[in-house]
Amino acid sequence: MTTPQAGPSVAPVVQMQDITIDFPGVKALDGVDFRLLPGEVHALMGENGAGKSTLIKALTGVYDIDAGSITVDGAEQRFSGPRQAQDAGISTVYQEVNLCPNLTVAENILLGREPRRFGRIDYRAMNRRAAELLGVLDLTIDPSSTLGDHPIAIQQLVAIARATAISARVLILDEPTSSLDADEVAELFRVMRRLRDGGTAILFVSHFLDQVYEISDRMTVLRNGRLVGEYPTATLDKVKLIAAMLGHELDLLEEIADTVAKSGTHAGEPVLSAKGIGRTPRVHPTDLDVHRGEVVGLAGLLGSGRTELARLLFGADRATSGHMSVNGKQAAIRSPRGAIAKGFAFSSEDRKAEGIIGDLSVRDNLVLALQARRGFARPLSKKTKDDLVRRYMEALDVRPRDPGALVKNLSGGNQQKVLLARWLITEPQLIILDEPTRGIDVGAKAQIQKLVADLATDGMGVVFISAELDEVSRISDRIVVLRDGHCVAQVGADCSVKELTSLIAGGTQP
Amino acid sequence: MIKRITASPLIWPVLALVALLAVNVVLTPTFLSIRVQDGHLFGSLIDILRNGAPTMLVALGMTLVIASRGIDLSVGAVVAVSGALACAHIAASTDPASPGTVITAMGIAMGAAVALGLWNGMLVSVFGVQPIIATLVLMTAGRGIALFITDGQIVTVTSAPFKVLGAGFAFGLPVAILVSLAVFALVGLLTRRTALGMLLESVGINPEASRLAGVRYRTIVFAVYVFCALCAGIAGLMIASNISAADANNAGLWIEMDAILAVVIGGTSLLGGRFSLTGTILGALIIQTLTTTVYTAGITPETTLVFKALVVIAVCLLQAPKFRALLSRKRRPPTPAAPAANAPAQSLSVPVPPTSAMAAK
């Protein structure tokens, strides 16, 4: 954390005053003030539904504002679309990398302001300029390569390169680190600091509080569409920040630690015993045991094989080696249906693509797995369905409490809860949770962690994957550390986050 | 109650149908009259039902395929093949007029249809080929195969039992429409009284999530393509039976387009997911009524297509929310409305398998 380069006496590059945006039925923003100074990294904090996304879209012209004013460099602006905002020097890099994977890297960086010669696109100059811009970010990829051939982390940096290509005064980064591992995050932050030192104002939105504290100079906190306050980062500690964002869910986090501490050792036949399970080339043969009532955490960087291993356990992918036994008996699990028949459940990390059925109701989403297991010929009676749905919606506090609502209209946290409920209804003996708290607000995060702890207490076996090591450390009884598809260590709950980090970075050799 | 009716997506097809019937009544006051003749019902409405039965049947099958996020362009070819096989068998048999021959012929035709449906299902669910291309293959080759079976000729048959399906009457009504309505009832029960409808919609909306939730994705996809082909096969028998001949060049020509239109007019989205069988029936009736309207109005048949185009455009525009908003001159809602939990609305012409997106907020 560095002290801000400019104090409040410097003129803000962006000033939003008294911004109000109404959507049918909800006030997304209510009289919000916001300002961005040049040469700073400014974090925008708040739960889901607090209005962060809306504020950004208002600034970049995607949404119309119903009241208030936006001033850029002293001149009042009303952007009618992303193009106008870009022309005014405001550039955004969204969470989903909004580039075209079928075009080349250079085209993605420069299209829209590509160099021309005699009316045609000058590809030579374009590739050269792209290489220059990539060089600023210390990236050595081939500008004429297809973007889609590169991993997401690289694509994100290309997106940032595009932003620098238009010499942005303001760079907005919306959840840029969700898919990056620690190395890649460090790289991103290096780039951000360089841009900041060059005078760019950076607006940074992230759920990872540690990252926010590491990189930002000041922060603005929103709650329920209203401004809570604007603070220099150095003056606001984590507890105060969370209090400003939520209020009451703090106690939940403490409860969880107590719950886990109470659960004792686990003996007897493991629910799941995997020996030498692997799938070339991503996962090398690994042993993994999960006992009843035990939470086993999988920790490791992106690409370490966490998700791949989880999918093998569930039969979502076919293993190329090893075998599994369930409750002591040999079991060949070759498909999700097979795993479900054995009492397994799996919540994927990609909620949108592999989890929710957006256009169906909450009710239908909830009973889906149960119904699929029963087969189409044995539909659940209306009464049974309604009972189950009501019970689970209450137990997991799904909001709004409307079983007929379409799942796609729920917030991320509630969607995740619906997914969990879908699996809990099948009363599994083992549940695999891949990043269940990713991209959801702190309040729902706490609720879900508490739920996991309670499930284990009730006797369910849990495999828990999360990129946030403090979560993994808080909840798990045992932690399996993965690196490059190998299991490098298995440690107990007493392992600190610091130790975990070093294990992940380069600990015990396989 | 009124609000619920007007809010139902079926309101537009119903209104369109009523409007068309009204136009007919204005032009021909006797349009709605039904009389009894030769022991069965007679009249323009009956003609509409009889002529529209094959399209209706094919459209029913098409509805389920589209709901699964697929499409089946090959139904026209299946119609031609089915009629060709049946007529070829009857014409080559020693006793064309015996019910046994006819039943065998129909069996062969329907068996072939099932096989073609399995072929499509295999390409889509096992080989992962896009439905539009997979069925385009059969659409292109299939009619050639039908011509091969009939050796390029029109095969006529003289067989009283064979005529029953397409031209016969039972309980006063055309057999063809009874068959189509029976299939409608059957499929309706199957999809709504069992969990099949919900599972199918789930597969259409998000195939990967459905697979991970334990839904029998592959079985369902196979089933809908087989069902669609079977419907086309029966429709092919109806058509061949109606003219007592197999015309491989013209049988079922453009029926796939009419079927798809019927499904879309009925409110089912081409992108898959929620579907409405009742809507499809209405859509098929609208298309058939339109053709009849043009005839009864004395307009030259050449203009049929123009009217068809105008009706299709009108209904589809009315179904588009943005168009309705334009008409009622309401303030255009901000784009996009709800928090970013929706899939990006990439309007594709063809249903495609989903690509993995990053986690939503």
Place this chain on the structure above:
Amino acid sequence: MTTRTATLPRIGLSDLGKLARGRYLSPLASLVLFVVMFAVVVARYDFASPTQVFLNLLVDNAYLIVLAVGMTFVILTGGIDLSVGSVVALSTVIVATTLRAGWPMPLAVLTVLVVGPLLGLLMGLVIEYFDVQPFIATLAGMFLARGLCYVISVDTLPIKDPLLRQLGLNYVYLYEDKFIRWTVVIALVVVVVAAYVLHQTRFGRTVYAIGGNRQSAQLMGLNASRARVSVYAISGLCASLAGLLLAVQKLSGYSLNGIGLELDAIAAAVIGGVLLSGGVGFVLGSVIGVLVLGTIQTFVTAANLDSYWTRIMTGVLLLVFVLVQRVLVRKPG
């Protein structure tokens, strides 16, 4: 990730290998297939001049080449245009009718060249601004165009205009006695212009961008809406032009022309490696696809088979291609 700036790559032999993967693989495979098929046909049947057989492919299919080029634009955006066959017919009917009515030839031609893009523009607007699926909107366009054909005339109308007759009948000698016709020249010009637009202009790159990710293209500040509407107008223009080429080839206008032609154009594009999901493909690939289809026709004629064999073989080839694409090529991203 810690070394300095990248230098521009030079195309070496190993790079050719890389090029061969990815998006170039499919059209290359199509080219290989075409060469093999053509060689087999020429070897099996006694043709006086294989070169002329190849040139005849171009002559007979000049209009389909233009049609396929227009269709490529639409498919690249992830759309489809089912109306082109009917617009071809409409063009032949309009030009024949107006000439018979005494209109001067340039005016007749101009009318045709305006009607196609106009219809395309309408369809494009409906697709873009009212969110109607391209399949449905262009299907309606197909009915409309075909219907207008029937309304104007159901007979075959001969074309007697001298300049058009020259265009259709004259030989263009290349060397020795090898010839093509002016229609081929026009078609090839269209291909070159299309390739230029798609690869050297911002508009063309926007077309590719939309096919890759519509939202991204919009957020990158590209004019996605205008591009999406324009491709349908372009397709309409190509369909009109194709209709003119067909009209001068047959020297008549007939409302039953071009039935199913849109499916031929789509098949040509698919065989040429243009992905129906959008964002990947080249006009040159579609041209190769047309040549492949033409070779099938040549084979069927030379082997004296019934004409329906063309359909069967086209279907089989389409299947082979689709399966090959499935195995070898993945859409980037």
